[in-house]
Each structure stands twice: as structure tokens, then as C-alpha cells.
Amino acid sequence: MALKIGDKLPNFKAKDSQGNVFDSQSVVGVKPVVFYFYPKDDTRVCTQQACGFRDQYEDFTQLGAEVIGISGDSVVSHKIFAEKYKLPFTLLSDGDKKIRNLFGVPTALFGLLPGRVTYVVDEKGILRLQFDNLGGKIHIEKALETLKKMSK
Numbered sequence: 094m095a096l097k098i099g100d101k102l103p104n105f106k107a108k109d110s111q112g113n114v115f116d117s118q119s120v121v122g123v124k125p126v127v128f129y130f131y132p133k134d135d136t137r138v139c140t141q142q143a144c145g146f147r148d149q150y151e152d153f154t155q156l157g158a159e160v161i162g163i164s165g166d167s168v169v170s171h172k173i174f175a176e177k178y179k180l181p182f183t184l185l186s187d188g189d190k191k192i193r194n195l196f197g198v199p200t201a202l203f204g205l206l207p208g209r210v211t212y213v214v215d216e217k218g219i220l221r222l223q224f225d226n227l228g229g230k231i232h233i234e235k236a237l238e239t240l241k242k243m244s245k
Contacts, residue, residue: 095197096212100220105192107163107185110171115161115185122218125158125243127236129211130198131229134166134174134184142209142229143180149233150181156240157216163187165207199225213239 096102102121109115120126129146131139146153146160153160160182166174171184187193190207199208211232213222222239224232 095199096195096220096223098220098223102212102214102218102220103195105195107187107192108168109186110168110175110184112168112172115183120159120161121214122216124216125156125240126214127153127158127160127211127240128163128196128214129160129209129232129236130163130193130196130207131209132207133164134170135177138209138227138229139164140174140178142232143174144178145230145233146182147178147180149237152237153240156237156244158213158240159183161185163192165190165193211236213243215243 105117107115131142133139143162150160163185165188166186168186171186175184196212198210200206208225209227210225212220213236215221221243224235
């Protein structure tokens, strides 16, 4: 069942790019969080999107938010991707698609690609934005716009 605006984000755990277990409770309900699901490490649009979040990471942290990228790639793939592009935020490995299914992220291009969806969760753990678009850069703009509205 897909998450909807106003839903409380359920807890989940996954391995990060360092092989450590990430527990969503460490950030959800503590501060605003941007979760962005993307299809694949080191592909053109996914790299542009990740580098966009990297380049504006300070804008997110100034708003008190954390950014977390999620794809089905392995821990090793994430580690290489994060190091290559100097990504300052957490990447989570979702090879079994449990997190993707928990959020209700759809597939794109007739089910051929994992979807590209960004979620913004407020400091209480409530979903405030769900943005589904194959373009990468617009996700950063929409997430920042939502965080700015939440901080007013």
C-alpha cells in the first residue's frame, strides 16, 4: 500500500554504503528527511540527481533536513558511487525492494525501470511531499520548496 501525504512514515532498516545498518528511527521523527528513490548508481540522470543533492546539500542542512538516497544497488556499488562523486549524504541499499514497496514507489517506463520518487517527511515523521518524475533536477527543487514551506 503506497504512502500518502499526511501518513506517518513506518520504521525500516537497511544497509548504508559503509555496510552499517541504518535505522529510520535515527532520523524520522527527529528532523525533516528527504528520501529520494532512484533507479541505478552511476547512470546519467541518477548521477545528475545525486550531484544536484550534493551541490545543494548545505541548503538542506541549513533547513535542518537530512537527505537519503535509496536504490536497489548493492552496498559496494553505493560505496563506489558515493566516493566517486563525493556524496555527503547516506545511500541505502534496497536490493530486496522492501523499502521501495513500503513507500509504494511505482516502476517507470512500463515496469522496466525502478521509479524515481522523492518524499519529504517532517520532523514528526509525517509525509509532506511525494514527487514522482523521471527528471532528476526537479526533485531537488521540489524538496527544497517543501522544506522552506515547512520551516515558516
